[in-house]
Amino acid sequence: MSTSDRGLHGHVLGTLGPAITAGEYPPGSVLRTDELAQRFEVSRSVMREAVRVLESMHLVESRRRVGVTVRPKAEWNVYDPQVIRWRLAGADRPQQLRSLTVLRSAVEPVAAGLAARFATAEQCAKLTESALGMVANSRGHRLEGYLLHDVAFHRVILEASGNEMFARLGDVVAEVLAGRTHHEIMFDDPDPAAVTLHVRVAEAVREGDGERAERLTREIAVGALQELDVLAP
Amino acid sequence: MSTSDRGLHGHVLGTLGPAITAGEYPPGSVLRTDELAQRFEVSRSVMREAVRVLESMHLVESRRRVGVTVRPKAEWNVYDPQVIRWRLAGADRPQQLRSLTVLRSAVEPVAAGLAARFATAEQCAKLTESALGMVANSRGHRLEGYLLHDVAFHRVILEASGNEMFARLGDVVAEVLAGRTHHEIMFDDPDPAAVTLHVRVAEAVREGDGERAERLTREIAVGALQELDVLAP
DNA sequence: GAACAACAATAAGTCTGACTTTTTATGGTT
């Protein structure tokens, strides 16, 4: 599933990465490549490759005569999709979900405003289709179908914005929405008001009304933030 | 300077990474580890570690019997600080600068709004100090001094927001501001209106007026976007 | 006793060569 389960190297990463992001090794902890290689029963070459990747994520720092030291959380590359996945799967899942939702609330309204100006005909069509799909699955515990269209909707918005940085947040948003559906919140059926807002955003984008698209998307964001506050005040 | 100039491995990365992000190898291009190792005059182990890191950035994909293929730009981890630095140093610097500025325009206003609620006394002090520093250096070609305080100002805002995802954009903003000062734009002296806005943002944050801080920061962002549009319409 | 210089220990860094495994292309058979 995860992009990094290929090969021994991927397996090591898939174990050590989550352990570090979960805080099992507090900042400043020192690991030694040789010892890790023994523990995971892999050769030093494999272990070194794994450490190099962790280093490129700024999770650890490797120094001669010292070893591999774990860096403080404030230095991690928290935008790395792999790091995000690890953290979402681990102990500070709530905090991660929270900070990602705040990020969404900042980015998506602006993205929607841009989408209204730059979306292609196909993107408008896909957007409307997704919104209608959400409506169709909004009643009667059809959570999976709803999620599918919800993800598609936000993906289109982010891509249609024409900004590559926004577009690359599509996976993150997908992860957040999936998390919300499968774990924490999500009572019986989605909030009808939110569903309506999506439909209206699709309309605004289709009509090229950037300001309205932005304002409506901001309302959706406020709703998402409130959902979080209700759960963990 | 760049975090990755340590060791042979770092040197290889520092050459191959920029080459790829600059588009020297079009998507789908196939490289072979052994050939690269020869070209860079390093051992296969070193080359493999470099490739692993590039793979973790989603710049390339390594497959058996095929080789190391360059991935399309749309799949790159564009939030990786290293990738951002490489792209800012390369050919599509303008586009990168553009998309980063748009990202700033979305994030910073929200961050300022949160900062008004969560900033500590020290952060407020540092913010005011930075704003005054900008004023003091705003006339008479004191660009370096101005830049220093400008970077500090935006860093504090992002950190004081209390959101780790925002905080980690501090380096990116620093890079954008430095780029603006040293390369492209920036006529004789900074726009006086922008300077004033920074002072007023500091005020708003100090007074805990989130809404005003957000609105004012959005004005700053609009100015930054206009600067770009003026330069490349 | 403090400052400093020489030294030794340590863990990462590097290289080499042999071997394994997966995947793709080839070519022959029905």
Next chain:
DNA sequence: AACCATAAAAAGTCAGACTTATTGTTGTTC
């Protein structure tokens, strides 16, 4: 034309020897 066996290619893995930078220690000197 479809299919299976085979071969080739490149990444993946391993083991061991060697190099180098860094740090802590020891010993010398004032």
